[in-house]
Amino acid sequence: MRYFNLAENNLHGMLPPSLYNWSSLAVFDVGSNMLYGSIPDDIGCKLPKLERLGLGFNHFTGTIPSSISNISSLISLDLTQNKFSGYMPPTLGRLAALQYLELGNNEIEANDNKGWEFITSLANCSQLQQLALYKNSFGGQLPGSIVNLSTTLQRLNLHDNRVSGSIPADIGNLVGLELLVIANTPISGVIPESIGKLVKLIELALHNNSLSGLIPSSLGNLSQLSILSAYQGNLEGPIPASLGDLKKLVVLDLSMNYRLNGSIPREIFKLPSLSRYLDLSYNSLSGPLPNEVGSLSNLNRLALSGNRLSGKIPDSIQNCVVLESLRLYNNSFEGSIPRSLTNIKGLRILVLTMNKFSGNIPEALGSIRNPEGLYLAHNNFSGSIPLVLQNLTSLSELDISFNNLQGEVPNEGVFRNITYLAVNGNANLCGGTPQLHLPPCSIRKNKKKMPKSLVISLVIAGAILFSLSVILLVWILCKKLKPSQKILAQNSIADDHYKRIPYHALLRGTNNFSEANLLGRGSYGVVYTCILDNEERTLAVKVFNLNQSRYSKSFQVECEAMRRIRHRCLIKIITSCSSVNHQGQDFKALVFEFMPNGSLDGWLHPKSQEPTLNNTLSLAQRLDIAVDIMDAVEYLHNYCQSLVIHCDLKPSNILLDEDMSARVGDFGISRILQENTSEGMQTSYSSTGIRGSIGYVAPEYGEGSAVSTPGDIYSLGILLLEMFTGRSPTEGTFRDSLDLHKFAEDALPDRTLEIADPTIWLHNGQQDNTTSIRIQECLLSVLRLGISCSKTRAQDRAPTRDAAAEMHAIRDAYLLFAGKRIGEHGGPRLETFELE
Template sequence: MTLWLFTSWVLLLLLLQLCFLHHHAGATSSSNETDRLALLEFKSMISDDPLGFLSSWNDSAHFCLWGLSGSISPHIGNLTFLKQLHLYNNTFRNSIPPEIGRLRRLQVLRLSNNSLSGEIPSSISGCSALADLDFGKNNLTGSIPPELGLLNELQFFNVDRNFLTGNIPSSFGNLTLIQEIRVSDNQLSGRVPEALGRLKNLEYFYAAFSELTGSLPASLSNATNMVQLQLQVNNFTGSVPSMASSRNLLRFSIGGNSLGGEDGGGDLSFLSSFAGARNLEALVIDTNNFRGSIPEQIGNLSSSLLLLDFSTNQIPGSIPESIRNLVSLQWLWAHENKLSGTTILSTVANVPSLVDLRLYDNQIPGSIPPSIGNLSNLTVLRLADNRLEGEIPADVENCRRLINLDLSNNNLSGIIPPQIMGLSSLSIVLNLSHNHFNGGIPVEVENLKTLNSLDLSHNMLSNNIPSSLGKCGSLEFVRLQGNLLQGQIPSTLDLLKGIQLFDVSSNNLSGQIPRFFENMNFLQLLNLSYNKFEGEVPASGVLKNVSIISVIGNDKVCGGLAELNLPRCSFRQPKKKLSYKWKVVISTSSSVAFLVIVASCLSVLWMKRKGKRNIVSDDGSDIRVSYQSLHKATDGFSETNLLGAGSFGSVYKGVVDINGKDTTIAIKVFNLQRRGASKSFMAECEVLKNIRHRNLVRIVTVCSGVDYQGNDFKALIYEFVVNGSLENWLYATESVDDPPRSLNFRQRLNIVIHVASALDYIHNLCETPIVHCDLKPSNVLLDEDMVAHVGDFGLATFLQPSVVNLSSDGTSSSSIGIKGTVGYAPPEYGMGNEISTQGDMYSYGILVLEMFTGRRPTDESFIGGLNLQKFVNNVLSEQQSTIREVLDPILFTELSLLRNSEEDVVSIFKIGVACSSDSPQERPSISEVLTKLNKLLA
């Protein structure tokens, strides 16, 4: 539906332009009739019109008043006054009509992101005024017509992502005004024409992912205005020419070719020619056959350089110390080479801005220097598959932003420093496998609450598996095989609900196999082989699938699935007579339990008769707290215990005695002097006493009384959620007491699913549908397992007025006049429309976009009608744009690690854009969204 709306809007603008030209050119009635007939023929080719936009295409009104949408007709060639034709981002099919070549006034022709097939008509060369030609993202075949070299006014040419064959026409050397050429991701072959070196105005040349051959033409360096040159993933050979004349270069990428080799072309001296490109940001030469050493002049490159990629070559030797001059360098990738210098790690430790350091699969010897801790901005450190030895320095703890640490396949020894387990930022991988570590797994492993994959396999670790491992609630992959671990599998591991792989094979573990593995619904492999387990093998739940579990090499196990070929279990337990003492205990307990049940039933009946419920704890006990106890628990509501402040009050942290146990709680104290605060308190009480869900903040009790000055006092007491609000994680600031935090891609996906589950519950599963009315990151809290809980129902609304009447006039709109927060409240609320679940959907859409862009909806850059939704939607719509233009930069590194992650992010952005549509009718329901998100998660 959105697609057709977009098409109609764009073509309507073109139609208005056509009418404008007719009016100001003094067009005759004959030319009017020609255009009218052409548009009717255009209409006749449309096979689907779900919204009826073409109903106005008739003789009852002048064609200048028609609305447009549809496909391409040959009669488009009759619109001789047309200057711009925008039909991109649709589903147009079949071929491009050659009749377009008649449009001699046409300046812009954009047909990208459709399903057009066939060849590019050579007649397009007849559009002599054409400046912008965009056929990207279609199914076009055949060659690029050499006749297009006659388009003397052409400035932009794009045929990316088609199935074109043949060569890049040498006639393109005649396009003297051309600024951008995009021919990437086709099946083009042959050499890059030397004639392109004549194009003094050429700034962007993209010819990646084709099948181009030969050497790189030296004439390319004559394109002195070149800004981006991307020729990666082709079949280029030989040496790289000097680029000394290209002083405007921002990005140079020739990775994924066959450049270099044993014929002398492996020399890296060409790197020195980039010294004049003072704005260079990315230099990528990975996956070639370069064999020369990195020149000392590497330090003369641009101080603006962000990315330097030498990876997957045959580069020997060391990294020059001059690299420390690259003060802006964030990504240094030199993995999969033959680097062997003993000073490499101490050298790169002097590059202060490094964010991502990859030196794995080289021949680097020696120890890891303590100076590696100087890299405080580092998020990725991968030194696997080298010849490193000695202990890991405790200084690594200073790399407080690390999300990925891989030191596997080295000769490292000693104990695993507890400081590494204290790096709570680790969220993707901690891999220390295939080394010689001894001792136990540090109990500090409990700090890795956001870690996805833990690999300590093939070391010499001993002692028990620490029970604290159960606190790592985000773990999906646990590899502990090939060690000397002993004892039983801790029962606390049943908290690892998201486990997909758990491998403890080839250890000395004993005891029975825990049955909680049966309930790990995501489990794909449980390898317990070659240990000393005994007893019955679980065979229910996910373990019904024989391919999931391996228990070979355990001589004392039995039962399980028949396919495991284990002996049958034979348990004989002697019957024991109960002593007189135990008989009395059991009898008394039974009597007490019976009386409690009777009393509970009578209490429920009495409460129903009273027609109201108190808020009670989950175990059914009625909890009461006084103002005095809350005052004491918060040190007099001191600022040191203040967690945050909102529209109607403040939230404090405190510790109170609940049922004989000190319990940490969050106390929301209402400022009753503020208009609407009392109603907000009542609204939240009314909502929260009726709902229970794992993704909603749990209320413990309420306090309503007077303070020490005799003023009314009202507070809500919540379960304390240890990881604070989502807002604090999205916009975390570094301090001594609060290390920097960030959320990885999987965690963000999980959180949006958790929030969607909460909305699905209140919208669809409650007896009376509830609208939250104030969904935003500060109202989403994260527990120790990074599970999201939606809170603050102070603005919530029941959709049926007959169920709850909170306002004095007996209505049940919002309990107060405010209907949300600026940036998150849907536009229809500002026009006085009634509250609806679709309003929550708008807020949810904004929250999703905010989480994956890292931008607030009130960002100062959104001016002139631009907002967060339009910002993302524009990038999704523009063929030339990349998703990284809107993605939170923190996720850049992870995208390069996760397969298909860019496609997943696009899907998530599309969900956010759809949910935050200006039109409530176009927003999907939360159930539809939840289905799509769960498919992504799977």
């Protein structure tokens, strides 16, 4: 038998040893199954005539036996995506007929001391065409001998390894290369000038590494190049105009090279072959967007975000007739949105956030056929929101926040069910859906004379309404003579939506309030998990402490607070219980939604565990949680009918849902202000005693000042500092004049990374210089916000609305960069270079 091919047959188990006894086999292929086991040590003796060995996409383990070098007829060796480990045999060069060596996605090793010898020996394989080493444990410096491989080599793939050092200067010797991938590695140094000799190159991927220096102008010699991907590195200087000679280029991605500067060469915009995407975002490019951009008639996606570009968008952009995504976030573009832009009927994503655009939002945007996301925030747009936007049925995200818009927000069509709508930061907007929490629009007086019949009808209606008002007033006065206001407040939670639950139902649901169901203890009560009769979902029950003299007041306050508030970032109450227990004692409890990921405190300070990816928070998660907390506090301070001061913002009162979204809870000592006045030093009807927890309570509360929104902001600032430094304000390090606020303030900006919570880095993996800079910028911004919020004097603290807007901006800016290019504001990521 010469051929044994069982590839792609869903086979399980271990191969029978007898299969290796067919010494006449030329093809042995069992790839793409679920087989395991190892390669026999003597395979070179058992299968001496083998030409093709295919074991890829299985679960094989062990090392690659050195006897495989004895199969002189071997043409193809495919071991892709298994769990092979150890070092490659240093004698592979004996395989004179070898053309394809596929080792990708294994655990094969190499370092500066051992393991790279096989590369040197492969120089003897004069027919080698493909060498795939990606996703292994190859480390140490890339050996210079790699440039001695055969000139017949067409594909060299090294991505996702720990290869360091520099790309050998003579890489241009490999003149047969059509694909070269050295990405997602710590490799450094410059891109060699000799790379311009690889004139057959079709795809070049050098992204996500530490390559620095200038982009060599010799790249313009690669006349066959289709994909050039060199994003997220340390490249610097101007983009060479010679890239305009790459007449077959389909993808150009040089984004996230912070030191790339100068203007964008006009020659690049004259490449009609650019069709998939052009991404030059997050560099330091300056100057205008050249009028030649209109030459990119085949381009699908253009990303220029995060630069220093200025001027107006040229009208010629209307010639980009197939453009689907235009991202100009965070530049200095100005002027109005050109009407010509709306001629691009297929535009799906338009990101103009954080520029200097002005004028009205053009009605012509309604002529775009199927837009999915429009992001116009942080500009100087004025006028009203065009009603025609209601008709964009495909629109799922619209961000027009922080402009100078005015008038009524539409509430019909797409505005009724849009996934994401942001209008905050426009002081003169009104109306819209209730979820926006905007003030109602005033009714304009009609200056025309009313018809006489209408006047008579209004007079009669007014008389009827007056009579009904008198009757209602008498009824209210009678009712007030019955139960006291305190009882009403206490029972206010038990309305039609929240029917009271009997004590025995909670007793059964918590297994008699057993320790096994205990979630935690607080000042005013104990919290248990609970599953009610005929319910499948788990709930949380807060049982108020009968031995605490103020438990009844706490229950009343929390009931009243929870009755008034509804927000996605606040803990949701399900029902309540005010009864007697089996001993005849008063019993009071509240039932809340259950938060499966516990409190924020448990994630910031994991107990008796080594920090791991599974019990700590990434930077992105912390930013999302901080935004949720800010949104909740802004709602309490600015959008409740009666303003609510939480009074106890701290990590143990922040609960995390299954998706790690945050909920602010525990309103047991909150205060409700009599009216929702403008932000500042509002006071409540009762303010005796210090309100809050040690370390988080505002300094003025200790001096007898009334509770206020700045008091909550102080706690919020300390909470932010704790979230991003990992240090509790009550830890022993802080004594005398040193507290968490001063600790952070003294460290910025020079020691930002030093004071950051070290568990953040567990989630960040390998970091190049650019990534470290962006992370440092993000941490610096959020710590400065924490410091601004926790200043000693209440009048010096950031107002709630400003603090929330700043936190959103910090989070959004980080996600745009460190979200691995998922896309601005949740938009789809630009298509990436697909590696093997």
